[in-house]
Amino acid sequence: MRRIKLWARQFIADATELPLYQHGGGVCGSLDDEDVGNEIRLELQQLGKFFTVEDIVRFCGTTEMLERLGRTKTVSLSTAHRWLLKNGWRWARHGRAQYIDGHEREDVVKYRDSIYIPKIMELAQRMRRWIEDVGWALPPSVHRAVRIWFHDESTFYAHDRRKVFWAEAGAGALPEPKSEGPSLMIGDFVAPEVGWLRGPDGENARVVFRAGKGRDGYMTNSDILEQFERAVAIVRKHWPDEDHYFVYDNAPTHLKREDSALSAANMTKGPSAKFHVAVDVLNEHGRPAVDADGKKIKSKERMANGMHNGQEQSFYFPDDYEIVELRGWFKGTERILQERGYDTTGKKSQCGKSFHNDCPKDRTDCCCRRMLYSEPDFQQVLSQLELLAKKLGVSILYLPKFHCELNFIEQCWGYAKARYRVLPPTKSQDDMEKNVLKVLDEIPLETMQRFATRSLRFAHAYSTGLNGAQAAWVAKKYRGHRIIPDLTPLDLVEIGKRRDVGK
Ligand SMILES: [Zn+2]
Structure with missing residues (x-):
């Protein structure tokens, strides 16, 4: 929080740095405009996975960009730094101070x-x-x-x-x-x-x-x-x-996703009386109801049924279950897996403290949570948008x-x-x-159609196996083309130079 305040102060301090109008009355922009931002992104993309904040400063100092920004000198390091953070780049140490482009994650x-x-x-x-x-x-x-x-x-x-x-x-x-x-x-x-x-x-x-x-x-x-x-x-x-x-x-x-959608995230390994999902209560307009403080009102509901081998599977014990105390309880991941025919002998609830980081890489059978998480019905949960689209036929x-x-x-x-x-x-x-x-x-x-063509050109460049840096270079060189033409031997040399900077 303190850092954010510091950045905000620095920003206010040089807020005069980015003029809105060119002296000649033409259109110019700030780094926060999509069109200027797109140019910078394109430039950085060509540089590949790693670049320094100085690269932005240098690029904004080119004649073309100065004209575009309506400036006589380039932007400051802190302006460039803020722009990077704001646009999804995170700082990473790679030999020297450099940024990593989320683009090539x-x-x-x-x-x-x-x-x-x-x-x-x-x-x-x-x-x-x-x-x-x-x-x-x-x-x-x-x-x-x-x-x-x-x-x-x-x-x-x-x-x-x-x-x-x-x-x-x-x-x-x-x-x-x-x-x-x-x-x-x-x-x-x-x-x-x-x-x-x-x-x-x-x-x-x-x-x-x-x-x-x-x-x-x-x-x-x-x-x-x-x-x-x-x-x-x-x-x-x-x-x-x-x-x-x-x-x-x-x-x-x-x-x-739906509030009741399948998720292995908070499930217990053993039976639980408490495991439920919090579902939005809707008002008379079908929108989430809120309390006096504006907080969404939630009700506790059962998670939706799973689907295994074409059969629905309830995650809760039936009301006529033989062990009376367990009736209506959540079954727990171990039992759910056993009902699906898995051997859970010796499997822990979860590997380590962090589900995201602590399971061995590429394993799907290391712990109960990972096993259930990897099941097709848990993997294929649709978003609300996808569910609605399906219903509407798009x-x-x-x-x-x-x-x-x-x-x-x-x-x-x-x-x-x-x-x-x-x-x-x-x-x-x-x-x-x-x-x-x-x-x-x-x-x-x-x-607009020219913009659409440009996007398609990028997609085509990626489809030929180019990485972000190569795609940006090719898309810029072949401005105006719907698809990337056959590349010349010289193009291939340029592409080759950008082979390792991306992926
Ligand atoms: Zn695990």
Whole structure:
């Protein structure tokens, strides 16, 4: 906490460092703008897994970036440092003081390369393509089109766009505190073919939140589900003969599971009278009910049934169980495993103190908790968003963490904010909202499609086995291409130089 205060003080001390306007009246930005941030990310990605804070200082001092930032000299080390922490980089010692890019974290890369990218590339084969003089057309072999909707939230600030928030990486957009002036959070969807998600009658699923207007200023899990349902209703009505995919980032509100979903986390090894899960109590509007202090009201419920070999398995002893004292009790992990036919002789409840760190690597049979955790029904628990999608006949795809280059809505926010900045300052929230919606709606479709192409180019680069550093280099070199062309021998030399810096 003290460190946060110190950083905040340092920030206030050099708050004048990032001007909002260029002297010439052109558009410029701060490191907190998505478009500037994307440029820096791209640069760092090319440097690979390790880089120093000086790399950002150096990059912001290049002619192109100085012009973009509207500055005559580069940013300070502390500004660059804050930006890194804020954007999910964590300091790691690797010979000398360097940062580690969450982008190339082992689990993130694994998810990106084995799940997200193969899926997106497969879907891309079934998307409509723009053909000159023809319009949007499906490849001849495809009979049912795929449409991919990218979701995201972004916050616009009325006065000061240089605010720094300390947020856990991946926590999503945070609201501006009420006392510090108005802000507006927008959540919406885009697709490459049409831009913003809009029905022919103007229907949309956009969410606009004002900080402190009876809302907390950010989207809760139930807001996310509500918005998703609206979006699905529109796409199913207007594009009923297509398969719709919705891409969300890894924010906790998007990943939330049912309260009663299977989880081995807090289970006891032996029978327990107390083991239950805390479930939200809903009010008459179907939203979580809160008490006088604004805290969610929870009720104790049983965990949902497991599923083993196609059979449901209750984790609680039946009401007519032979041992009267155990009736209705939680069975415990050992008993649950035994009922599934496992030998639990000599297995402890859990290896060591930390379930996350103390089990031997790659083992699934070391302790009762790990064994149950590794069971298919525990592994395949769907998020609430995925469950709802299944019910509504559409699909959800989660982006790999830290890969904002794969979500083209990020660039749409950046583009809109650059335009928002040159509008006259507004006094009322109503005027601010009008301006924000105006700049969002005025992004040319052609521009959005260029952003979509860039994201697809990145996905294609990853699909050819390139790491983050190589993908960034290739995507930059082949600006404007939908897919990466065959690489030249010289390209391969450049790629080779970046072989070990990533993965
Ligand atoms: Zn274990």
